[in-house]
Amino acid sequence: MAIELSVYENQLLKEVREMPIEYLPNLLKIVRVFRRSVSLKPAKACFKQGWKEAQSGQTQPVSGLWDDIEAIEIRSIG
Numbered sequence: 001m002a003i004e005l006s007v008y009e010n011q012l013l014k015e016v017r018e019m020p021i022e023y024l025p026n027l028l029k030i031v032r033v034f035r036r037s038v039s040l041k042p043a044k045a046c047f048k049q050g051w052k053e054a055q056s057g058q059t060q061p062v063s064g065l066w067d068d069i070e071a072i073e074i075r076s077i078g
Helices: 007-018 021-038 043-055 062-077
Strands: none
């Protein structure tokens, strides 16, 4: 059974094939870092990390969490 590739996979493979071979190790690092950055961690791991941060005082007041959101809204309107 042949594996059908998506349009994006085909475009990505085309770009990789056109890349000079000496750049491939760095490209691989970039792809791995990107994958890790967009992958969701399991809920248990997220809770443990959040709990650890809360216990060590790495918290922010809820009132301050909206500051950046309000700034973004103002910029998008204006």
